[in-house]
Amino acid sequence: MRRLDFVALVLGTLTTWTAAAADSPSILILYDNTAVRSDLQLDWGFAAVVTFRGHTILFDSGTKPDVLTSNMRALNVDPSTFEFGVFSHSHQDHVGGLAAVTGLRAGLVVHYLDAFPPAAFASAERLGAKPVRITEGRELLPGLFTTGQIAGEPPEQALVLDTSKGLIVLTGCSHPGVVGMVEAARRLKPGATIRLVVGGFHMLLNTESQVRATIARLREMGVQSILPTHCTGVVATRLFREAFGEQFLSGGAGTRVPID
Ligand SMILES: [Zn+2]
Ligand SMILES: [Zn+2]
Numbered sequence: 001m002r003r004l005d006f007v008a009l010v011l012g013t014l015t016t017w018t019a020a021a022a023d024s025p026s027i028l029i030l031y032d033n034t035a036v037r038s039d040l041q042l043d044w045g046f047a048a049v050v051t052f053r054g055h056t057i058l059f060d061s062g063t064k065p066d067v068l069t070s071n072m073r074a075l076n077v078d079p080s081t082f083e084f085g086v087f088s089h090s091h092q093d094h095v096g097g098l099a100a101v102t103g104l105r106a107g108l109v110v111h112y113l114d115a116f117p118p119a120a121f122a123s124a125e126r127l128g129a130k131p132v133r134i135t136e137g138r139e140l141l142p143g144l145f146t147t148g149q150i151a152g153e154p155p156e157q158a159l160v161l162d163t164s165k166g167l168i169v170l171t172g173c174s175h176p177g178v179v180g181m182v183e184a185a186r187r188l189k190p191g192a193t194i195r196l197v198v199g200g201f202h203m204l205l206n207t208e209s210q211v212r213a214t215i216a217r218l219r220e221m222g223v224q225s226i227l228p229t230h231c232t233g234v235v236a237t238r239l240f241r242e243a244f245g246e247q248f249l250s251g252g253a254g255t256r257v258p259i260d
Helices: 003-022 065-074 118-126 178-188 208-220 234-247
Strands: 026-031 047-052 055-059 084-086 109-113 130-134 136-141 144-148 159-163 166-171 194-200 223-229 256-258
Touching (some): 026 065, 055 136, 118 130, 136 178, 166 178, 178 208, 208 223, 223 234
Parallel strands (some): 055 084
Antiparallel strands (some): 047 055, 144 159
């Protein structure tokens, strides 16, 4: 090997390693009703940024653009790096913060569900975003899927990451039920391990026995660990913590979950 080739090879390796270290695969919660750092604002709503295989994707946008902007700044997240957005469902606490992103990332493609109301599409277009309609589950990037539209009040989609250690399911509110969200993820990759379910589980009004039945079903489906947040509810969160023990992860705005 010529000396120059050798230098190029070493430099190439170093460059790759540095890039990988800077964008280590993770889910970083940007917006939540709890926060793990005092310099982050907490507010009802949910947003996260997913860094996966060199891609940076926005998932939901919280309620208020100013809160999202403040948290992105504090967490050193640059919206101009977002490749596209995926929005779980049309509630304001998930789509309301979009203006914080579109001002810095013109023409952002946002994956909305076909079931979103016309006003949601019009609003996104007014902000300069490009809404795309999702109906069926599909691979948006290698290893990164939407479940497609899952029937519920309102319909919802989850983001599914196919990692070396199994699937990670990222949910907004889980209005169709967290079990339905995980079932939809399993249909994309039959037989795959469900390594982690993270996001809102929407069990604020559920009884303890309903929560226990959900836990049992998630266990049956082989869900290894969970990070319930946002609209999960205090009672449900306590029961999940008891049931999953060390496989229960707690989190809020500022929580970074490594994903590979
Ligand atoms: Zn909702
Ligand atoms: Zn919500």
